[in-house]
Amino acid sequence: MLQCIRTSIIFCLFGLTACIFQKAQEEGPYYEKSVRLSQGLSLDEKVKMAARVVPDSQQYKWQKLEMTAFIHFTVNTFTDLEWGKGDESPDLFNPTEFDARQWARIISEAGMKMIILTCKHHDGFCLWPTKTTNHSVKYSPWKAGRGDVVREVKEACDEYGLKFGVYLSPWDRNAESYGDSPAYNSFFMEQLKELLTWYGDVDEVWFDGANGEGPNGKVQVYNWEAYYRLIKKYQPGAVTAIMGQDIRWVGTESGYGRETEWSVTAFAPGGSGTSKNINKQLGLMATSEDLGSRDIIDKADKLFWYPAEVDVSIRPGWFYHKEQDDKVKSLEKLVDIYFNSVGRNAVLLLNIPPDTRGLIHENDANRLKEFKTYLDNTFEKNIAFRAFTRFPGARKSVDGKEDTYTFIEELPAEIEYKFPFVEEFNIFMIKENVSKGQRIENFKLEAFKNDEWVELASSTTVGYKKLLRFPITKSNRIKLTINQARDNAMISEIGMYLTPDSTKLP
Ligand code: FUL
Numbered sequence: 001m002l003q004c005i006r007t008s009i010i011f012c013l014f015g016l017t018a019c020i021f022q023k024a025q026e027e028g029p030y031y032e033k034s035v036r037l038s039q040g041l042s043l044d045e046k047v048k049m050a051a052r053v054v055p056d057s058q059q060y061k062w063q064k065l066e067m068t069a070f071i072h073f074t075v076n077t078f079t080d081l082e083w084g085k086g087d088e089s090p091d092l093f094n095p096t097e098f099d100a101r102q103w104a105r106i107i108s109e110a111g112m113k114m115i116i117l118t119c120k121h122h123d124g125f126c127l128w129p130t131k132t133t134n135h136s137v138k139y140s141p142w143k144a145g146r147g148d149v150v151r152e153v154k155e156a157c158d159e160y161g162l163k164f165g166v167y168l169s170p171w172d173r174n175a176e177s178y179g180d181s182p183a184y185n186s187f188f189m190e191q192l193k194e195l196l197t198w199y200g201d202v203d204e205v206w207f208d209g210a211n212g213e214g215p216n217g218k219v220q221v222y223n224w225e226a227y228y229r230l231i232k233k234y235q236p237g238a239v240t241a242i243m244g245q246d247i248r249w250v251g252t253e254s255g256y257g258r259e260t261e262w263s264v265t266a267f268a269p270g271g272s273g274t275s276k277n278i279n280k281q282l283g284l285m286a287t288s289e290d291l292g293s294r295d296i297i298d299k300a301d302k303l304f305w306y307p308a309e310v311d312v313s314i315r316p317g318w319f320y321h322k323e324q325d326d327k328v329k330s331l332e333k334l335v336d337i338y339f340n341s342v343g344r345n346a347v348l349l350l351n352i353p354p355d356t357r358g359l360i361h362e363n364d365a366n367r368l369k370e371f372k373t374y375l376d377n378t379f380e381k382n383i384a385f386r387a388f389t390r391f392p393g394a395r396k397s398v399d400g401k402e403d404t405y406t407f408i409e410e411l412p413a414e415i416e417y418k419f420p421f422v423e424e425f426n427i428f429m430i431k432e433n434v435s436k437g438q439r440i441e442n443f444k445l446e447a448f449k450n451d452e453w454v455e456l457a458s459s460t461t462v463g464y465k466k467l468l469r470f471p472i473t474k475s476n477r478i479k480l481t482i483n484q485a486r487d488n489a490m491i492s493e494i495g496m497y498l499t500p501d502s503t504k505l506p
Contacts, residue, residue, distance in 0.1 A: 025407070026488050030054045030436065034304045043298050050297050051439045051487035053264045055305045059246050060435055062204070062239045063307060063464050065163065066342050068114040069107045070311060070351035073149070075125045076319040078356055084123025086173025093125065093140040095358025100149070104156035106360050107352065110368040111375060116165035116206050116349065117153050119195055124174025128198070132190050135174045154199045165204030166195045170222050170243065171211045179214020181221040188222075189230055196234035205231055207243035207271075209286075224271040241309055243271040248306045250346055251287035255312035255337035257344040260460040262292030263307040263438050266300035278302065307464075310341035313351035314364055320353040328363045334371045343429075343467025345438075377500040383425055384478070384496040387417040397491045405433040408482060408489040415480045417494070422476045427469055429495035430480070432462045442484040448477035462491075472498070 031053045037046050055063065075088045077095075107115055120126050126136035127149035138145050150166070157164040168191060177183035196202055207227070214220055228245055231238055241247035248269065250257045267284045268275035279285065282299055290296055297303065314334070315324045329337070334350075341348040352368070355361045387398045394415050396404040406415070428445050432438060444458035445468070456478075457468040478496065482489050 026436075028052075031303075032056050032305075033059070034302060036302050037297075037300060043294065046297050046300075047294055047486050050264050050292070050303050051437045051485075053303050053305050054435060054437050055263070055307070056246075058237060058239050059305060059307060062247065063347060063434065065113040065347055066465070067110075067112045067338075067348045067350065068116065068163075068165075068204075069110075069112040070167075070313075070318075070349050071103060071115055071117045071153070072121070072313070072318040072320075072351055072353045073358075074118055074121045074127065074319070075123060076121065077354065080321055082317055082319055084121065084125065084173065086123045086175075088123060088125065090125065090135060090137070090139040091141060093137060094142050095354075095356060098142070098147070098149075098152075098358030100152040100156040101159065102359055103153070103352075103354060104160040104162055106365050106368060108160040108162055110372045112162070112350065114163035114165055114203060115153060115157055116167055116204055117150065118167045118169075119150050120168050120172070120191065122169045122171045122173055122208075122210065122212075124169075124172040126191065128194065130191055130194055132187055132194070133175065150195065150199060158200075163203035164199075164201065165206060165238075165241075166202055167206040167208065168192055168195060169208050169210070170220075171208065173212070176215075179216070179218025179220050181223075184214075184220055185223045185226065189226060192227060192230055193234065196231065202235045202238050204239050204241055204247070205235070205244060206241045209243050209249065209271075222271060228270070240270075245270045246306075247309045247347075249286045250308040250310045250341075251285075252310075253312055255310060255333075255348075256340040257308055257310050257346040258289065259344065260290070260293070261308055261345040261463060262461060263305055263345060263434065263463055264303050265291040265306045266296045266303060267291040267306060268302070269304055269306050308346040309349050310337075310346045311349040311351065312337060312341075313353065314367065315351075315353065318351055318353060320355045320361070322355075325361060325363055328361075328367050331367065331370045331374060334367065335374055338371075338375070339467050339469060342465060345461060345463030345465060374500065378427065378497055379495070382429075382495040382497065383419060383423045384417055384494055387419050389415060389417045391415040397494050400493070402431075402492055405490040405492040408485075408491070411482055411485055411489070413482045413489070415482075417478050417480070419476045422474055423496070423498075424472055424474050425496040425498050426472045427467060427495075427497040427499060428457055429465065429467050429493070429497065430462050430491060431465050431493045433490035433492040434464050436490055437487070438463045439485040439487050440482060440489050441486060443480065443482050446479045446481070447473050447475040448479070449473065449475050453479060469499075 033056050075092050076084045078092045129138035130136050172178050239246040242249045268278040384398050393406045397406040440462040445456045446453040456470045
């Protein structure tokens, strides 16, 4: 009898746990990278499908990098130009103290996780000893033509634990074949193949959208699909960006993403004819304000996981210009950019152009140090870590673990968090579990002050990470309200922080 009771209790407990466990889960399906919306679906059905479009593993890994670095370096560095004409002599390329390890050290110490190098910019000069043209480092005086910038950068990235990406400009103002489409496509693919096969792992391939006419006004028709196939063949782990299939240009070069930034868009990736047609039909461009609202979803036949990358230079130009030495962006500006890129569901790609010595200039290096110190001091202590909460499962949003999350079925949901002491804070962070899709459409944050709830901030989308700033507030209770979501909401983490110097910075 006793045994029987014991067994029943165990069963009941087991059932209860299973029930609680089930509540924190949801049934599929999920759609990796894209989903087709068949005709006749209601808007609600379409929105639910949008909520279940998820990144593939490469896109998810990429998103977690948060901050990455761009390096613009080529003959332009020596001619003081932004866009070389393509007729520059390789003799011009001669950095006197070239040191890729200095770049990688400064960049990794600044907390960035990858370097994307302009292996070839629009002027066509190749930073590696390519076999495809004489317009390269091989024909320059640097290291008597025996140097290879790409190799040195890749080796430095490996040494400092950084990922490595290649920028290869499709537009080439030097190549004779440019504009003779089949000939240039095979020339370009040969260059791409060298970059993909000579240097080990490549993590991102960046195809610029800037494009001009070839000699005699000839227009080059790129074979994007063939380029993508080549990348899949030789570097299946790489993401392709901008005129690629995985990562979207945010649409500005100012460092600012959208407040409402959906990683699921109706905007079709890449440069293929099919994508162009879809985008033309929907009237969408990378710069459009809205790429993924309910209105857009309603018109779309297909949705894509296509997250945003925010590229911006630390100086006014993409390339080094001596007269810009005192125009390195201020700490305040860099911090603002951080909150409006990483803090708006995007990855920041910050350009740091080496100078004619082949070194990152002291002014840029010092600013990056200040930037890192600011970020460390700000995000060192999460006041909300292990906060007390009665909302079922909400402790998982303050446990400091990425892979656990608070699962919310009923909306609106009010989640209150209580801290052991009254604290000061002026930054709120919230992250969604985007491995299961991006869903939150509207939320607000309040603090309990003088016997009432006071609104601190509110916003629309969350995605991988949203950061919101507000005046310094003192309290030991905050309340997060998720007003609207496309499906069950899943909050992987929240944070409350205090900026170290809030008089200087917003
Ligand atoms: C643009 C280019 O034209 C600029 O020179 C720079 O490389 C920037 C990142 O992309 O399209």
